[in-house]
Amino acid sequence: MKIIISSRVKDNIKDIHKYLSKYSMKNANKTIENIYLTIDSIKNYSYIVRYVLELSNKHYRERIYKNFRIIYYVSEKRKTIYILYIFSNKQNLNLFFTIHKKDFIKFLNQNFV
Secondary structure, three states: OEEEEOHHHHHHHHHHHHHHHOOOHHHHHHHHHHHHHHHHHOOOOOOOOOEOOOOOOOOEEEEEEOOEEEEEEEEOOOOEEEEEEEEEOOOOHHHHHHHOHHHHHHHHHHHHO
Protein backbone atom coordinates (compact mmCIF):
# COMPACT_ATOMS: atom_id res chain seq x y z
CA MET A 1 0.00 0.00 0.00
CA LYS A 2 1.11 3.52 -0.66
CA ILE A 3 0.70 6.38 1.79
CA ILE A 4 -0.59 9.84 0.95
CA ILE A 5 -0.12 12.51 3.60
CA SER A 6 -2.62 15.35 3.43
CA SER A 7 -1.37 18.91 3.19
CA ARG A 8 -3.10 19.61 6.50
CA VAL A 9 -0.97 16.93 8.21
CA LYS A 10 2.20 18.32 6.64
CA ASP A 11 1.28 21.78 7.93
CA ASN A 12 0.47 20.38 11.38
CA ILE A 13 3.83 18.62 11.53
CA LYS A 14 5.56 21.90 10.69
CA ASP A 15 3.58 23.58 13.48
CA ILE A 16 4.52 20.81 15.93
CA HIS A 17 8.18 21.26 15.01
CA LYS A 18 7.97 25.03 15.36
CA TYR A 19 6.35 24.73 18.78
CA LEU A 20 8.76 22.08 20.11
CA SER A 21 11.83 23.88 18.75
CA LYS A 22 11.12 26.77 21.14
CA TYR A 23 12.20 24.42 23.92
CA SER A 24 14.66 22.06 22.24
CA MET A 25 15.67 21.82 18.59
CA LYS A 26 17.06 18.33 19.18
CA ASN A 27 13.78 17.13 20.70
CA ALA A 28 11.76 18.81 17.95
CA ASN A 29 13.80 17.10 15.20
CA LYS A 30 13.63 13.72 16.95
CA THR A 31 9.86 14.00 17.47
CA ILE A 32 9.23 14.85 13.82
CA GLU A 33 11.50 12.03 12.68
CA ASN A 34 9.58 9.59 14.88
CA ILE A 35 6.23 10.88 13.66
CA TYR A 36 7.30 10.14 10.08
CA LEU A 37 8.61 6.71 11.11
CA THR A 38 5.26 6.00 12.77
CA ILE A 39 3.42 7.07 9.62
CA ASP A 40 5.69 4.88 7.49
CA SER A 41 5.05 1.89 9.76
CA ILE A 42 1.33 2.13 9.04
CA LYS A 43 1.97 0.46 5.66
CA ASN A 44 2.82 -2.79 7.40
CA TYR A 45 0.31 -2.62 10.24
CA SER A 46 -2.65 -0.65 8.91
CA TYR A 47 -5.32 -2.89 10.46
CA ILE A 48 -3.54 -4.08 13.59
CA VAL A 49 -4.14 -0.82 15.44
CA ARG A 50 -7.50 0.27 16.76
CA TYR A 51 -10.05 2.08 14.72
CA VAL A 52 -11.10 5.57 15.73
CA LEU A 53 -13.66 5.07 18.47
CA GLU A 54 -15.37 8.38 17.75
CA LEU A 55 -16.11 7.34 14.16
CA SER A 56 -18.32 4.48 13.06
CA ASN A 57 -16.36 3.50 9.97
CA LYS A 58 -13.80 0.71 10.44
CA HIS A 59 -11.63 2.12 7.65
CA TYR A 60 -10.67 5.07 9.87
CA ARG A 61 -7.78 3.99 12.05
CA GLU A 62 -5.33 5.71 14.31
CA ARG A 63 -1.77 5.30 15.44
CA ILE A 64 -0.49 6.91 18.57
CA TYR A 65 2.95 8.42 18.86
CA LYS A 66 3.60 9.85 22.33
CA ASN A 67 0.76 12.33 22.83
CA PHE A 68 -0.18 12.60 19.14
CA ARG A 69 -3.00 10.81 17.39
CA ILE A 70 -2.45 10.09 13.70
CA ILE A 71 -5.81 9.50 11.99
CA TYR A 72 -5.83 7.73 8.64
CA TYR A 73 -8.20 6.13 6.17
CA VAL A 74 -7.47 2.79 4.50
CA SER A 75 -8.76 2.35 0.96
CA GLU A 76 -8.47 -1.28 -0.01
CA LYS A 77 -9.85 -0.52 -3.45
CA ARG A 78 -7.09 1.99 -4.19
CA LYS A 79 -4.48 0.22 -2.07
CA THR A 80 -3.79 3.54 -0.43
CA ILE A 81 -3.58 4.84 3.11
CA TYR A 82 -4.58 8.48 3.47
CA ILE A 83 -3.05 10.25 6.48
CA LEU A 84 -5.77 12.77 7.31
CA TYR A 85 -5.06 14.33 10.69
CA ILE A 86 -2.47 14.57 13.41
CA PHE A 87 -3.21 16.28 16.68
CA SER A 88 -2.59 16.15 20.38
CA ASN A 89 -4.56 13.51 22.25
CA LYS A 90 -5.51 16.30 24.66
CA GLN A 91 -7.87 17.73 22.06
CA ASN A 92 -11.56 16.87 22.08
CA LEU A 93 -11.93 14.61 19.04
CA ASN A 94 -15.72 14.98 18.78
CA LEU A 95 -15.38 18.75 18.64
CA PHE A 96 -12.49 18.40 16.21
CA PHE A 97 -14.54 16.30 13.77
CA THR A 98 -17.58 18.53 14.14
CA ILE A 99 -15.45 21.46 13.05
CA HIS A 100 -13.86 19.49 10.19
CA LYS A 101 -16.96 17.61 9.00
CA LYS A 102 -16.99 19.49 5.67
CA ASP A 103 -13.37 18.47 5.07
CA PHE A 104 -14.23 14.82 5.64
CA ILE A 105 -17.14 14.96 3.22
CA LYS A 106 -14.96 16.74 0.64
CA PHE A 107 -12.22 14.13 1.08
CA LEU A 108 -14.65 11.23 0.65
CA ASN A 109 -16.29 12.81 -2.38
CA GLN A 110 -12.94 13.50 -4.08
CA ASN A 111 -11.58 10.04 -3.50
CA PHE A 112 -14.44 7.56 -3.41
CA VAL A 113 -17.50 8.88 -5.21
